[in-house]
Amino acid sequence: MAVLAVLALVIFGDKLPQVAGQAGRMLRQFRQMANSAKADLQAGLGPEFKDFDINDLNPKTFVRKHLLEDDDTPVNHKSGIFDDEPSYATASANQLDPGERPPFDNEAT
Template sequence: MFDVGLGEMAVLVVLALVIFGDKLPQVAGQAGRMLRQFRQMANSAKADLQEGLGPEFKDFDIADLNPKAFVRKHLLEDDDDFLNSKNGLFDDEPALAPAGGELASGERPPFDPEAT
């Protein structure tokens, strides 16, 4: 957790005992209450944001704003239309030459209009 080893954790515990002494249980309780309040504030802010966006965004999730989650959701998930189409191509897309194959004399190389 937080890249803290056993020795470092022991030093932190001893340091906390020296600094706070008898008040350590009270300080730990206050820290727990603060953490609970922060979670409640974050959840209420999330609910307010979803309510303010309206019914169009009812399935909106704050985690979608994370760039890794966005890329995973929109680029790396399987696309059912793509998988269900013949050979992975839609009707309006030109067929590409087989990978690694050489072109015959006078044959045009494959062209992907979305790549340019």
């Protein structure tokens, strides 16, 4: 940091305060433009997305929020199913008999 400060003094000399002021104003304008664009996007999406946060589009935030955070739904770790599912929902209920064809959904293809 000290090297950068000395380099800035050498390059800009007595104009350093003016350059720093311009950089601060430019940064403030960029921040205002970003906030305005975010507000316009939220207004354009409508009331359904009032809790939408632009940071949720960041892949790291998305993974952390949707995959790594704990859910409030209790899980039965022995069977691997949610405790609020019906008792007939077991892993063996979805297994096919030998030679049996899997179900086919015309609308899914």
